[in-house]
Amino acid sequence: MPRRSHHIDQVVGLRIAARRSALGWSQSALARALGVSFQQVQKYEAGANRISASRLHQAAAAMGCSVADFFPARPDAEGSEPLVHPVMASAEGRNLAEAFVRICDAEARRALTRVAQAMAGA
Structure with missing residues (x-):
């Protein structure tokens, strides 16, 4: 029976992926830091x-964070918040979130929010 990844x-x-993107790193840059191929990343x-404990430790050190930052606080708590915000679940969502916070003009941010809501049918 083949192994399946756990949620x-x-x-x-x-x-x-979110931490790597926040640092502005490509998958290739992280791969070099870990000594693996970008396909592995x-x-x-x-x-x-699955990423091994030692490789996860290496990734945290390379990206300047704690291993704990990669895990939810309470992974199986019933009724708890989603493990990963839906926006962060895709590369497009991460890119949008990162670009949004770089918009200095508050009115431009509000206008973009209205456009996104209109496109989503909100």
Whole structure:
């Protein structure tokens, strides 16, 4: 029976991707820091491959954060918040969030929010 990744593997991968993106790093840059291929980083971030404890420690050190930052505080708490905010679950969402916070003009941010809400049918 083939091994399947656990939902926590996917959460850890998404949080690695979010941290990498926040630093402005490419998957190739993280791969170089970890001594793996960028394809392997893609698999970690998608949760397709589990990341070992030692590699996770190495990633946290390279990206200047704690290993704990990659894990939810209470992974199985009933009624708790989602493990990863839906916006952070895709590269497009992460890119949008990162660009949004860089918009200095408050009116421009409000206008963009109205456009997004209109497009979403809100």
